[in-house]
Amino acid sequence: MTGRDSIPAPAVQRLSLYLRQLEALQFSGVGTVSSKQLGRSLGLSDAQVRKDLGYFGQFGHPGVGYRVDGLIQRVRGILGTDKVSNVVLVGAGNPGRALASFRGFSKKGFEVVGIFDSDSSLAGQPLAGLPTCVIQPMREMAVVVRTKSVRLGILAVPAPSAQTAAAEMVAAGLRGILNFAPISLQTDPSIAVSTVDLAVHLEQLSFQMTGSAG
Amino acid sequence: MTGRDSIPAPAVQRLSLYLRQLEALQFSGVGTVSSKQLGRSLGLSDAQVRKDLGYFGQFGHPGVGYRVDGLIQRVRGILGTDKVSNVVLVGAGNPGRALASFRGFSKKGFEVVGIFDSDSSLAGQPLAGLPTCVIQPMREMAVVVRTKSVRLGILAVPAPSAQTAAAEMVAAGLRGILNFAPISLQTDPSIAVSTVDLAVHLEQLSFQMTGSAG
DNA sequence: TTTTGTGAATTGCTTCACAGCA
DNA sequence: TGCTGTGAAGCAATTCACAAAA
Numbered sequence: 344m345t346g347r348d349s350i351p352a353p354a355v356q357r358l359s360l361y362l363r364q365l366e367a368l369q370f371s372g373v374g375t376v377s378s379k380q381l382g383r384s385l386g387l388s389d390a391q392v393r394k395d396l397g398y399f400g401q402f403g404h405p406g407v408g409y410r411v412d413g414l415i416q417r418v419r420g421i422l423g424t425d426k427v428s429n430v431v432l433v434g435a436g437n438p439g440r441a442l443a444s445f446r447g448f449s450k451k452g453f454e455v456v457g458i459f460d461s462d463s464s465l466a467g468q469p470l471a472g473l474p475t476c477v478i479q480p481m482r483e484m485a486v487v488v489r490t491k492s493v494r495l496g497i498l499a500v501p502a503p504s505a506q507t508a509a510a511e512m513v514a515a516g517l518r519g520i521l522n523f524a525p526i527s528l529q530t531d532p533s534i535a536v537s538t539v540d541l542a543v544h545l546e547q548l549s550f551q552m553t554g555s556a557g
Numbered sequence: 558m559t560g561r562d563s564i565p566a567p568a569v570q571r572l573s574l575y576l577r578q579l580e581a582l583q584f585s586g587v588g589t590v591s592s593k594q595l596g597r598s599l600g601l602s603d604a605q606v607r608k609d610l611g612y613f614g615q616f617g618h619p620g621v622g623y624r625v626d627g628l629i630q631r632v633r634g635i636l637g638t639d640k641v642s643n644v645v646l647v648g649a650g651n652p653g654r655a656l657a658s659f660r661g662f663s664k665k666g667f668e669v670v671g672i673f674d675s676d677s678s679l680a681g682q683p684l685a686g687l688p689t690c691v692i693q694p695m696r697e698m699a700v701v702v703r704t705k706s707v708r709l710g711i712l713a714v715p716a717p718s719a720q721t722a723a724a725e726m727v728a729a730g731l732r733g734i735l736n737f738a739p740i741s742l743q744t745d746p747s748i749a750v751s752t753v754d755l756a757v758h759l760e761q762l763s764f765q766m767t768g769s770a771g
Numbered sequence: 772t773t774t775t776g777t778g779a780a781t782t783g784c785t786t787c788a789c790a791g792c793a
Numbered sequence: 794t795g796c797t798g799t800g801a802a803g804c805a806a807t808t809c810a811c812a813a814a815a
Contacts, residue, residue: 347768348768351783351784351785353784353785354784355761355764356757356761358760358764359754359756359757359760359761360741360757362760363739363740363741363754363756363757364741367740377795377796377797378796378797379796384741384743385741386741388785388786389796389797390785390786390787390788391785391786393796393797393798393799394784394785394786394798394799396797396798397797397798397799401797401798402797403796403797403798404792404793404796404797405791405792405793405795405796405797405798406792406793406794406795406796406797407793407795407796407797408795408796408797409797421764422760422763422764422767423763423764423766423767424759424760424763428763430759437655437658437659438655438659440655441651441652441654441655442755444651445651445652445755447739447755447756448755448756448759450756451756451759451760453756453759494766495759495762495763495766518766519762519763519765519766520762521755521758521759521762525577525661526577526581527574527577527578527598527599527600529598535762535765535766537758537761537762539753539755539758540573540577541656541659541661541662541735541753542573542577542661542662542664542665542667543570543573543574543577544735544751544753545638545644545662545665545667545709545735546572546573546576546636546638546665547569547570547573547751548709548733548734548735548749548751549636549637549638549642549709549733550569550572550635550636550637551733551749552637552708552709552732552733552749553636553637554561554562565805565806565807567806567807568806591773591774591775592774592775593774602807602808603774603775604807604808604809604810605806605807605808607774607775607776607777608776608777608806608807608808610775610776611775611776611777615775615776616775617774617775617776618774618775618814618815619773619774619775619776619813619814619815620772620773620774620775620814620815621773621774621775621815622773622774622775623775
C-alpha cells in the first residue's frame with residue numbers, strides 16, 4: 344500500500360478537527376467551505392488544510408472550495424467512523440460512570456455495549472446513563488467482545504489497577520484502548536493506545552502561562 | 558531570554574510524561590534512573606530523553622543517571638507546579654461534577670476553589686467531591702478569581718454554551734482554559750487553551766485500527 | 772565501563788509559490 | 794478572478810555518534 348504510513352501523524356490528528364468543524368458548519372447550514380475559512384477557524388493556514396486533505400485524496404473543487412456534506416462523508420470513511428462501532432467500558436467507579444452517561448459517543452458513531460468492573464459486588468447494578476446496560480464482572484468481557492465484535496475499550500480504573508486491566512482487555516480481544524489512567528501502559532505494539540491525562544494538560548497550561556507573564 | 562520559545566513543543570509535552578514516570582519510580586523507592594530506562598518505559602529513545610531534558614538544563618550525572626527526587630523537583634519547577642495553583646470549574650452538569658470529584662488534581666498541585674454555572678437555580682447546591690465548595694452563579698466568578706489569584710479555569714459546559722462561557726472566563730481574569738467542550742474556542746492568543754475532546758481520541762484510535770488489520 | 776550532554780547528520784513537517792481548473 | 798493540488802524550499806525535530814565525566 345502506498346499512502347497509509349507515510350501520512351504524518353499530525354495530519355491525522357487535524358483530520359478529526361476538520362471533521363468537528365465541518366459538522367458544526369453543516370449544522371449551521373453552510374454548504375461549501377474553502378481551505379482558508381476552515382483553517383482560520385482552527386488557527387491553521389490554508390496551505391496546511393489543503394496539504395492535510397491531500398494526503399487522503401482530492402476532495403475539493405477549484406474556485407469553489409469543499410462541499411461540506413461530501414467532505415464529512417469522506418473524512419468519516421477515512422477515520423472509520425462512517426459505521427457504528429461498539430465499545431466497552433472498563434471501570435464502574437466515578438469516572439467510568441461519568442463516561443457512561445456521556446452523550447457525545449453515539450453522536451460520533453461509538454456505542455457503549457458493556458461496562459465491566461473487577462469489583463464483582465457491583466455486578467448487576469444498573470447505570471444512570473445507559474439503562475440497557477448493567478455492570479458485569481470482568482470475566483464476562485471476552486464473550487461480549489466476541490459476540491458484539493467490539494474492538495475498542497475505554498479504560499477508567501485507578502492507576503494501580505490499570506496495567507492489569509489493560510492486559511485483561513487485550514486478552515479479551517480488544518485492539519485499541521482509550522486510557523484515562525495516568526500511567527504509561529505497556530502493551531504489544533499491535534494494540535492502539537491513546538492516553539488522556541488531565542494532569543498532563545494542566546501542567547502544559549501551567550508551563551505556557553509561566554512563560555509569558557506573571 | 559535565551560531558551561523558552563526555542564524549546565520544541567513536543568519536548569514540553571514529554572516533560573510531563575517524564576514527571577509522571579519519575580513520580581511512579583519515586584513511589585516504588587527507586588533513587589536513580591538512566592535516560593535509557595526512562596525512555597524505555599515511555600516508548601522513547603534514550604537520546605530523546607537526554608535531548609529533551611537538555612533544553613532545560615543539566616540534571617544528570619555521567620555514569621550514574623538522574624537522581625529521581627532531585628529531577629522531580631526540577632521538572633516541577635520548570636512546569637510551574639512546585640507551588641499549589643488555584644483553579645475554578647465552569648459548568649456543574651454531569652461532566653463538571655465528575656471533574657470536581659476527581660482526586661488527581663490536588664496530587665499534582667491544583668486545587669479547585671470554586672465551581673460556577675450559568676443556571677442560577679443550581680446555586681447553593683453542595684458537591685459530593687468538594688464539601689467545602691458550593692455551586693455559585695457565573696457573576697461571582699470574577700471576585701473569586703481576583704481574591705484567590707486564580708489563573709486557570711476548567712471549562713465543562715455543553716458545546717453550544719462553551720464559546721460564551723470561555724469569554725466570561727477571560728473577562729473574569731483567567732489566563733488559561735482547559736476545555737472539555739468539543740469546539741475550537743476563539744480566544745486572544747495571550748490566553749492558553751488546551752482542548753480535550755474524547756471523540757477526537759476515539760477517532761484517532763479508529764483510524765489506527767483501520768490501518769493495520771480488519 | 773557506564774552514562775551524560777551536545778554538535779552534526781538526518782528525517783519529517785510545514786510553508787511557499789505557482790500551474791491548472793472553474 | 795478564486796481556489797485547489799502539489800512539487801520545491803525552508804524549517805523544525807529526532808537520531809546519531811562521540812568527547813567528557815564518574
